[in-house]
Amino acid sequence: MDIKILKPLGAEISGLDLNILSEDDSLKIRQCFLDNSVLIFRNQKLNPSQLKNISSLWGKPLVHPVFKGIEGYPEIIEIRNYGEQYHTNAHWHSDVTFEESPPDATLLYSLVVPEEGGDTLFSNQYLAYDDLDHDLKSELSEKKAIHSNIGVLMLSGGDLKDAKTVEHPIFREHPETGKKALYVTEAFVKKIKDLDPKESQQKLEFLYSHASQEKYIYRHKWSKGDLIVWDNRSVQHFAEHGYGDNERTMHRLTTSGSKPY
Numbered sequence: 001m002d003i004k005i006l007k008p009l010g011a012e013i014s015g016l017d018l019n020i021l022s023e024d025d026s027l028k029i030r031q032c033f034l035d036n037s038v039l040i041f042r043n044q045k046l047n048p049s050q051l052k053n054i055s056s057l058w059g060k061p062l063v064h065p066v067f068k069g070i071e072g073y074p075e076i077i078e079i080r081n082y083g084e085q086y087h088t089n090a091h092w093h094s095d096v097t098f099e100e101s102p103p104d105a106t107l108l109y110s111l112v113v114p115e116e117g118g119d120t121l122f123s124n125q126y127l128a129y130d131d132l133d134h135d136l137k138s139e140l141s142e143k144k145a146i147h148s149n150i151g152v153l154m155l156s157g158g159d160l161k162d163a164k165t166v167e168h169p170i171f172r173e174h175p176e177t178g179k180k181a182l183y184v185t186e187a188f189v190k191k192i193k194d195l196d197p198k199e200s201q202q203k204l205e206f207l208y209s210h211a212s213q214e215k216y217i218y219r220h221k222w223s224k225g226d227l228i229v230w231d232n233r234s235v236q237h238f239a240e241h242g243y244g245d246n247e248r249t250m251h252r253l254t255t256s257g258s259k260p261y
């Protein structure tokens with residue numbers, strides 16, 4: 001197994017077939033994931049059953065609360081090109097933060113990739129947290145952000161009766177690394193609890209633009225057969241469109257998480 005460490009986050013792992021992993025390989029992969037937050041495996045051949053099987057390295061596969069899974073595999077969502085106007089992932093977010101216990105990891109496996117466009121960007125939220133000034137860190141350290149699923153329900157044509165909110169800390173401690181990360185997602189956060197609306201909005205706008213600076217970002221150009229696994233506890237991601245009507249098909253799966261603290 002060859003590991004190439006990327007900057008400012010991520011590691012590319014090659015020379016490995018994920019369908020034949022030794023105990024030692026699994027341990028190395030787990031550690032590399034915690035150290036680098038995003039893993040890129042090239043040239044993998046994974047049918048839905050194999051993808052689900054590999055996901056157990058990161059936890060129990062979850063069924064998405066809104067989007068329906070593929071035949072026989074409710075945990076695996078097929079992401080396809082429904083046209084740019086219906087593209088819902090071109091914003092910075094960590095996955096499904098409107099749940100009490102959002103998924104720890106997301107696995108995204110490419111089946112068909114366009115020649116151009118469709119890059120995924122990942123932003124290192126440990127670094128984003130570290131760089132915040134001391135006063136802002138102490139001011140927001142005990143504050144909670146209110147996350148809502150309403151945007152996803154509206155986009156997916158879901159029942160608005162299912163709308164709900166949850167509260168998560170603005171700075172999240174990673175339960176396995178012990179490091180702190182910035183944890184506000186433009187897609188799902190509505191406001192900072194206990195701040196007046198104007199101040200909440202100003203603070204959030206600052207945090208969003210801070211979190212997505214170029215210096216924290218790794219940009220991935222996909223090839224067919226890439227599997228990427230990212231850590232939703234320390235990373236935000238952004239899915240660019242820019243592939244017109246060309247085909248782009250991915251399988252996506254998330255694994256169980258815990259309540260952020």
Ligand SMILES: [Fe+2]
Nearest residue numbers: 089093094095
């Ligand atoms: Fe996502």
